[in-house]
Amino acid sequence: MPKYTDGFVIPIPRKNLPAYWKMARTACKVWMDHGALAYFECIGDDLKAKCGIPFPKLAKTRPGETVLFSWIVYKSKAHRNAVNKKVMKDPRLAAMMNMKNMPFDMNRMTMGGFKVGVEA
DSSP states (O other), X not given: OOOEEEEEEEEXXXXXXXXXXXXXXXXXXXXXXXXXXXXXXXXXSSOOOSSSOOHHHHTTOOTTEEEEEEEEXXXXXXXXXXXXXHHHHOHHHHHHOOGGGOSSXXXXXXXXXXXXXXXX
């Protein structure tokens, strides 16, 4: 069965990582409680690519920042839309969405929805 994925690339100040991980643990629970199949939050580790565009360059990181790479898996795009509709009404998420307290600049986050082409 084909799946659908929302993907995110987020530049974040390293000093804000503890606050982000706290937020990510809550977000993971919210998405999974509403039906997401899988939820991943990853921090850059080996970012000196010898080909292509390295993630720090793509994310335009600044001194003291690193890159987060995250994705959420759904059954289909319709399933993603249904899950996200519930997620956006969840009070646990609303409590975190105060823009003044975000541990990263949401205007610099990159995101998109993707049809899964190959899965193993």
